[in-house]
Amino acid sequence: MATNPQSPKPGGAPRPGPSTVSVHGGDTRARAHQAIPMPIIQTATYAFADTADLVNFMEQRGLGVPLEGREDYGRYGNPTVQSVERKVAALEGADDAVLLSSGMAAITTLLLASLPSGAHIVMTDDCYRRTRQFCLVFLKRLGIETTVVPMGDYAALEAAIVPKKTRFLVSESPTNPYLRCVDLPRLAEIGRRLRVATVIDSTFGTPLNQRPLEHGIDYVVHSATKYLGGHHDLLAGVVLGSKARVAALRDARGVLGGIVDPQNAYLLERGLKTLGLRVRQQNETALEVARWLERHPRIERVWYPGLPSHPDHEIAARQMTGFGGVVSFEIRGKLEDASRFIDRMEIPYIAPSLGGVDSLIEQPALMSYFEKTTEERLAVGIKDTLVRFAIGIEDAADLIADLEQALAA
Numbered sequence: 001m002a003t004n005p006q007s008p009k010p011g012g013a014p015r016p017g018p019s020t021v022s023v024h025g026g027d028t029r030a031r032a033h034q035a036i037p038m039p040i041i042q043t044a045t046y047a048f049a050d051t052a053d054l055v056n057f058m059e060q061r062g063l064g065v066p067l068e069g070r071e072d073y074g075r076y077g078n079p080t081v082q083s084v085e086r087k088v089a090a091l092e093g094a095d096d097a098v099l100l101s102s103g104m105a106a107i108t109t110l111l112l113a114s115l116p117s118g119a120h121i122v123m124t125d126d127c128y129r130r131t132r133q134f135c136l137v138f139l140k141r142l143g144i145e146t147t148v149v150p151m152g153d154y155a156a157l158e159a160a161i162v163p164k165k166t167r168f169l170v171s172e173s174p175t176n177p178y179l180r181c182v183d184l185p186r187l188a189e190i191g192r193r194l195r196v197a198t199v200i201d202s203t204f205g206t207p208l209n210q211r212p213l214e215h216g217i218d219y220v221v222h223s224a225t226k227y228l229g230g231h232h233d234l235l236a237g238v239v240l241g242s243k244a245r246v247a248a249l250r251d252a253r254g255v256l257g258g259i260v261d262p263q264n265a266y267l268l269e270r271g272l273k274t275l276g277l278r279v280r281q282q283n284e285t286a287l288e289v290a291r292w293l294e295r296h297p298r299i300e301r302v303w304y305p306g307l308p309s310h311p312d313h314e315i316a317a318r319q320m321t322g323f324g325g326v327v328s329f330e331i332r333g334k335l336e337d338a339s340r341f342i343d344r345m346e347i348p349y350i351a352p353s354l355g356g357v358d359s360l361i362e363q364p365a366l367m368s369y370f371e372k373t374t375e376e377r378l379a380v381g382i383k384d385t386l387v388r389f390a391i392g393i394e395d396a397a398d399l400i401a402d403l404e405q406a407l408a409a
């Protein structure tokens with residue numbers, strides 16, 4: 001496994017551990033009414049004391065002075081939202097973070113704000129369906145082309161880059177649903193050498209298990225709906241990177257409008273405080289479940305980066321400190337056999353999404369690709385008998401007993 005990113009840096013002060021950062025990261029201790037949680041500042045607009053106050057604010061903003069704690073309108077900023085941004089930035093080891101209304105708002109705002117017409121993107125396959133759709137359908141209409149290359153084929157990735165046209169290399173890691181992992185230092189090196197910005201959707205990784213910015217990646221994106229929120233009760237997204245890059249995206253958010261409501265930001269901050277506890281538990285249970293499934297005669301194949309049988313196990317072991325809470329596996333038989341198994345599971349809910357305290361289970365062929373034929377699904381790599389199990393924080397022994405009875409019937 002990689003050295004723990006929370007361990008002391010050579011010669012530096014010891015870094016606080018992941019649970020300490022989950023609880024206190026970004027904390028300013030300057031709270032109204034001495035409240036411990038950041039209060040919900042439920043306002044759409046902000047008042048000025050008098051015209052002089054307004055003129056002073058406009059002049060400072062014109063000079064680019066950071067106006068911490070002073071906003072004029074809710075689309076440009078909110079203290080509850082800023083508090084969450086500081087905490088996620090601390091967890092990810094980023095200069096700054098911008099919070100958006102969903103993971104898709106994070107991805108679309110990043111790409112729309114940065115790409116001129118005529119630009120080109122290279123992305124890896126086995127990625128979130130709506131990200132692929134946004135690039136291949138929506139951006140195409142704006143004259144922006146996307147080349148999709150197979151995950152793990154670095155020669156194809158490099159060959160797809162068009163000098164002066166390609167602006168972004170976009171990949172998830174680990175991917176959905178096969179948990180493929182991109183070699184982060186290698187991707188960062190290609191981007192730097194060929195002057196193309198690199199983007200990692202690190203939703204499945206979480207800032208606990210991997211920190212792509214430390215490997216030289218330019219932008220990290222998360223669907224905060226998943227592990228960061230952690231309770232299946234909110235949608236949000238975040239983009240992290242350097243001060244200048246995030247400042248440009250914050251300006252873009254003020255134009256495109258994908259802001260988070262302060263109530264939602266409060267729920268996200270509350271969820272983030274247990275991120276360290278939750279993700280460590282999910283890593284541990286998922287590894288145990290994956291190992292158990294791999295030995296079961298009714299299982300054709302298990303996809304989990306913590307298993308030596310996974311194609312990217314070595315890459316994952318180098319760059320991750322835990323392998324995450326999602327385990328995908330193929331049941332022997334047909335689509336119906338996988339469905340019957342899922343219907344017999346008692347603990348997990350049948351639902352899309354992942355990363356929360358409740359375990360969720362689904363068959364990607366029916367959940368995300370229902371309207372496609374078996375052949376069309378296979379063309380994007382989705383097998384009919386594939387099951388995606390997103391592990392929650394229930395006890396591992398209970399989840400394994402549930403799998404055992406569902407597979408025995």
Ligand SMILES: *Cc1c(COP(=O)(O)O)cnc(C)c1O
Nearest residue numbers: 102103104128201203223225236
């Ligand atoms: C869920 C998800 C998204 C989209 O996030 P939303 O918050 O649902 O908009 C993007 N990427 C990955 C990897 C996801 O799992």
